[in-house]
Amino acid sequence: MTSSPPTGGGVIIDLGTGDGSFVYQSALRHPDRFYIGIDAQSSALEKISEKIHRKPAKGGAPNVLFIQAAVEDLPPELDGVADEVHAHFPWGSLLRALALGDEVALRNLRRVCAPGAWLEVVIALDPERDRAEIERLGLSPLSLEFLETTLIPRYRAAGFDIVEYGSLPPSEWPQLQTSWARRLRGATSRPLNFLIARAVGDV
Numbered sequence: 001m002t003s004s005p006p007t008g009g010g011v012i013i014d015l016g017t018g019d020g021s022f023v024y025q026s027a028l029r030h031p032d033r034f035y036i037g038i039d040a041q042s043s044a045l046e047k048i049s050e051k052i053h054r055k056p057a058k059g060g061a062p063n064v065l066f067i068q069a070a071v072e073d074l075p076p077e078l079d080g081v082a083d084e085v086h087a088h089f090p091w092g093s094l095l096r097a098l099a100l101g102d103e104v105a106l107r108n109l110r111r112v113c114a115p116g117a118w119l120e121v122v123i124a125l126d127p128e129r130d131r132a133e134i135e136r137l138g139l140s141p142l143s144l145e146f147l148e149t150t151l152i153p154r155y156r157a158a159g160f161d162i163v164e165y166g167s168l169p170p171s172e173w174p175q176l177q178t179s180w181a182r183r184l185r186g187a188t189s190r191p192l193n194f195l196i197a198r199a200v201g202d203v
């Protein structure tokens, strides 16, 4: 799994961006790419969204845009712009949408993708610690059977072909540059489930 599939530039959307750390760090490393961080809540973004407007020598990142929006209601101005979409450690309604393959949310995601765009979804749930949230959201365990019989067909129906999926034990987590990756890494009982898909067909 990679957290930056090889598109060779373009526009990258980070959905459920949280404090924007992945967007900001990636934008500094890849000034030729344009990063859009989207989150339903804007409070965690205050620090980084102030930073990006500084001069580049002082940590500014002119190739970053943050938008407050929910996956259920993505602005039409984003239609077809993304070459990559990432969703790292989603929670709440975003987690429900991605882990259950909600039709409206997946179609919204597909809508913002350019043809052939990559989608990466990374979910790390602890069946014990997160039990209350799993029950509240009505989530199914991300078993191979659930993926193959339910989730993959739902993604495909929305215009995403899953090209890779799997589960990694905590010892094999990749170096994802997000605040929640840093927070959760090392938790012994939290496997990391990932899906990599490509946008196919017409919207």
Ligand SMILES: C[S@@+](CC[C@H](N)C(=O)[O-])C[C@H]1O[C@@H](n2cnc3c(N)ncnc32)[C@H](O)[C@@H]1O
Residues within 6 Å of the ligand: 015, 016, 017, 018, 019, 038, 039, 040, 041, 044, 069, 070, 071, 072, 087, 088, 089, 090, 091, 092, 093, 094, 095, 178, 179, 180, 181
């Ligand atoms: C656990 S945080 C992960 C943040 C970041 N991706 C990271 O890895 O550090 C999950 C984020 O999903 C956002 N979120 C939850 N529901 C959402 C929705 N329906 N649409 C967009 N963002 C949502 C939350 O506001 C929160 O910032």
